[in-house]
Amino acid sequence: MLLKSLKKQKNELANSQRQLELLSNGVFETGELPKFSAQLASLKQFPLKPKTLEILQINIGYMCNQVCAHCHVDAGPDRKEIMTRETMQQCLDVIKKTGAHTLDLTGGAPEMNPEFRWFVEEATKIGVKDFIVRSNLTIITANKKYYDLPDFFKKHNIHVISSMPHWTKGKTDKQRGDGVFNASIKALKMLNAVGYGMPGSELKLDLVYNPSGAFLPGDQAALESDFKKALLSDFSIQFHELFSITNLPISRFLDYLIASENYEDYMYSLVEAFNPEAVGNVMCTNTLSVSWDGWLYDCDFNQMLELKVDSTVQHISEFDKDALENRTICISQHCYGCTAGAGSSCQGTVT
Amino acid sequence: MSKSYYDPSDLKKFGNITEWNEELGGKFFDYYGKVFEEGALTAREKSLIALAVSHVVKCPYCIDAYTQDGLQRGITKEEMMEAVHAGAAIESGATLVHSVQMMNKYKKLSM
Ligand code: SF4
Ligand code: SF4
Numbered sequence: 001m002l003l004k005s006l007k008k009q010k011n012e013l014a015n016s017q018r019q020l021e022l023l024s025n026g027v028f029e030t031g032e033l034p035k036f037s038a039q040l041a042s043l044k045q046f047p048l049k050p051k052t053l054e055i056l057q058i059n060i061g062y063m064c065n066q067v068c069a070h071c072h073v074d075a076g077p078d079r080k081e082i083m084t085r086e087t088m089q090q091c092l093d094v095i096k097k098t099g100a101h102t103l104d105l106t107g108g109a110p111e112m113n114p115e116f117r118w119f120v121e122e123a124t125k126i127g128v129k130d131f132i133v134r135s136n137l138t139i140i141t142a143n144k145k146y147y148d149l150p151d152f153f154k155k156h157n158i159h160v161i162s163s164m165p166h167w168t169k170g171k172t173d174k175q176r177g178d179g180v181f182n183a184s185i186k187a188l189k190m191l192n193a194v195g196y197g198m199p200g201s202e203l204k205l206d207l208v209y210n211p212s213g214a215f216l217p218g219d220q221a222a223l224e225s226d227f228k229k230a231l232l233s234d235f236s237i238q239f240h241e242l243f244s245i246t247n248l249p250i251s252r253f254l255d256y257l258i259a260s261e262n263y264e265d266y267m268y269s270l271v272e273a274f275n276p277e278a279v280g281n282v283m284c285t286n287t288l289s290v291s292w293d294g295w296l297y298d299c300d301f302n303q304m305l306e307l308k309v310d311s312t313v314q315h316i317s318e319f320d321k322d323a324l325e326n327r328t329i330c331i332s333q334h335c336y337g338c339t340a341g342a343g344s345s346c347q348g349t350v351t
Numbered sequence: 352m353s354k355s356y357y358d359p360s361d362l363k364k365f366g367n368i369t370e371w372n373e374e375l376g377g378k379f380f381d382y383y384g385k386v387f388e389e390g391a392l393t394a395r396e397k398s399l400i401a402l403a404v405s406h407v408v409k410c411p412y413c414i415d416a417y418t419q420d421g422l423q424r425g426i427t428k429e430e431m432m433e434a435v436h437a438g439a440a441i442e443s444g445a446t447l448v449h450s451v452q453m454m455n456k457y458k459k460l461s462m
Contacts, residue, residue: 168427211422218423222395226425268363 002067002177005076006252013255014074016306023249023333027264033271036335043276048329050298053321054286057104057300057346058083058091060116061292064108065142068176070210070253072304075108082112083292087316088119090294092126094319101129104287104346106300109139111146124156132159134208134346137187138180150194159204160196161243161346162188165212167230175212188237197239208348210245214262216269216340217244220349243348246270248301248337270336278343281350284329290316298329300346305334362412395424402431403438 006014013019027033040046061082064075095103103123110116110133123131133153140149153160164184165175172181188205191197197205207227211217224242231237247253249266257263284298288309294316297303311327313320343350369376387397398420405413421431 166425171427209425213422215419215422218425219394222393223425226395272363 002069002076002252005062005067005074005078006255007074008076008078011255013251013258016304019250019254020305020307020332022254022258027267028333033267036331036333039274039339040279040331043279045279048279048282048284048331050325050327050329051285053098053100053288053325055102055104055283055288056091056095056098056100056290057106057287058290059106059108059292059300059303060088060110060113060119062108063112064136065112065139066109066136066177066180068252069256070175070212070247072248072251072253072301073108074251074304079108081292083115083294085115085118087292087294088115088122090316090319091290092119092122094316095123095126095128098319098321102132103128103130104132104134106134106346109136111135111139111149117152120152120156120158130159131157132161134161134163135187137162137164138176138183140187140190141183147190150190150196153191154194154196154203157203159206160191161206161208163208163210164227165210167227167234171212185235185237188231188239189235192236192238197237199238205239206241206243207239208243208245208346210247214257214260214266216273217246217344220244220342241348243346244344245346245348246337246340246344248334250301250334251304267333267336270340273340274336275339275341275343275351277351278339278341281343281345282335282338283345283347283350287346288324296324301334301337302330305332307332357411359412359415362415365412395426398424399426399430399434403434406435407438407442 062075062079067076169181196203289297289300296309307330313323402417
């Protein structure tokens with residue numbers, strides 16, 4: 001089990017430049033596998049351009065109570081990057097003027113940001129249609145001060161999306177850490193108790209599944225039905241939808257792929273599963289990602305690779321919708337993770 | 352040429368068998384694809400059957416392929432191992448049931 005982030009370990013993969021080099025070398029340099037840009041060019045979709053902005057995803061800090069083995073954020077208790085109230089205010093100003101219908105708060109564990117509740121309260125007043133908080137579940141049971149989170153979410157009609165790699169303890173703890181499964185079950189029960197995830201309930205509770213290893217996710221609908229059956233019969237837990245998400249080869253997952261000698265095979269499976277239909281709907285075509293310090297990215301993955309938006313406007317404080325919608329999306333071979341099979345985004349499949 | 356009979360990367364080239372006989376190769380892959388579609392049995396159940404048979408016919412390519420397929424479907428290692436035991440039990444049963452023939456023959460030839 002991991003205890004420290006790659007950054008804290010001073011692992012070379014904490015360096016985004018090194019990750020980008022790796023993603024362009026080897027099988028992609030020799031031409032054994034085609035680069036993502038070449039695939040797009042053959043579909044006449046290069047360069048990749050965004051459509052209308054619909055989702056603003058804000059990463060309010062890399063601090064997390066967990067240190068999951070696959071984490072693309074390289075989050076953990078040792079990460080100190082946290083969004084300030086000043087940057088949050090800049091985000092609020094932007095939310096007011098964009099037409100984005102979805103606000104998506106992520107981290108780390110967003111609840112660990114000391115200004116989290118203030119931000120949620122202020123953002124609720126603006127009235128976006130869908131206000132998502134990505135909660136890792138265990139935070140709810142981690143400390144007394146978080147026990148009331150289910151009520152807090154309910155009060156503000158937050159759409160809760162949580163990760164759950166499997167319906168069995170063994171697989172969950174292997175990916176997310178010892179004790180994570182039991183704590184997650186407890187948190188899900190607390191959420192169910194206030195109405196989250198119940199059939200017909202307006203309080204939306206969705207789960208995110210991502211594979212615990214070097215393989216692609218299976219069929220989303222089949223997995224959803226297996227998860228539902230198992231969680232209901234074993235723990236009387238209910239939830240709404242399951243989103244299956246492909247692990248992208250960056251950060252800790254990339255480190256794992258290389259250390260376990262799965263990197264090449266994994267890239268082969270991603271490229272083999274390339275689905276041209278997914279290209280038009282990849283997440284970056286309708287989403288912008290904001291980092292804890294206010295910089296703008298095409299997606300949370302590009303944020304971790306430190307690939308800022310290719311635009312005259314790069315910071316939330318100078319937000320300009322038209323300039324941003326005219327940008328070209330920054331891509332590399334990690335993008336194959338978004339176009340494999342049925343496609344993958346923070347809202348699950350895209351086809 | 353590789354020095355060993357099995358090379359994991361050959362699995363990726365499986366589709367190339369159609370190059371030397373397009374008609375039969377094509378028919379085989381159509382049939383194969385159809386067999387594993389959701390039907391009276393779920394695709395998940397078929398994946399476990401395929402895993403068990405892979406062991407019985409001792410095909411390393413199929414074992415790799417259906418272990419990965421099972422993982423993708425969320426099949427647990429307990430389910431996978433039970434499937435392999437089901438295959439192994441039939442295989443050893445098939446061996447052992449022949450011992451009835453041995454017993455018959457033995458009795459016939461003995462005074
Ligand atoms: S809970 Fe989420 S943010 Fe935290 S370490 Fe795990 S994957 Fe990363
Ligand atoms: S990784 Fe980001 S930039 Fe690449 S396709 Fe996916 S969402 Fe778009």
